[in-house]
Amino acid sequence: MDTLICPKFEKAMDLINKRWVGMIVYQLLSGPQRFCTIEGSIGISGRVLSERLKELEQEGIIKRDVFPETPVRIEYSLTEKGMDLEPILKQIEIWSQHWMK
């Protein structure tokens, strides 16, 4: 690993660093989910979750699908870019199992 800190790495760190981002992506690894399901499973406030989902959509990490049913159904899922975060989260999981008490 290079000692020079690459701006791309720094940008990625900033993105993943953001509170709740890892948890939201982790949660969506199991498939598309509705707002209230994500909200319930990670104990985040609705306001903050809504903010994060918008940011992650802008970053191209998640997408928002609207199904024209009655009532309308909205689901969030990972894009390819978002799915590619899985190895990172997997490594965090391995590390936490080994080192966290």
Place this chain on the structure above:
Amino acid sequence: MDTLICPKFEKAMDLINKRWVGMIVYQLLSGPQRFCTIEGSIGISGRVLSERLKELEQEGIIKRDVFPETPVRIEYSLTEKGMDLEPILKQIEIWSQHWMK
């Protein structure tokens, strides 16, 4: 990957989530370093770096060695727990190379 969010995973995320933690660990992967070297390479303020190093020492991720020379030499390095973060950072590096513009 399980859909249930494990408290250990959450704790690990909180730790890695903290601004600058990833960068400091990344920087120390190349070996023990002095305060001013870390400070210079990641463009962090001395005050914040000092705080983070203390926290990381308390978490058992880095250690601080004092060499009784004149002037005294102090070096920071990764513990085994800290070295084990390398696969996470490596995956972040791979992801950022592929997806960050």
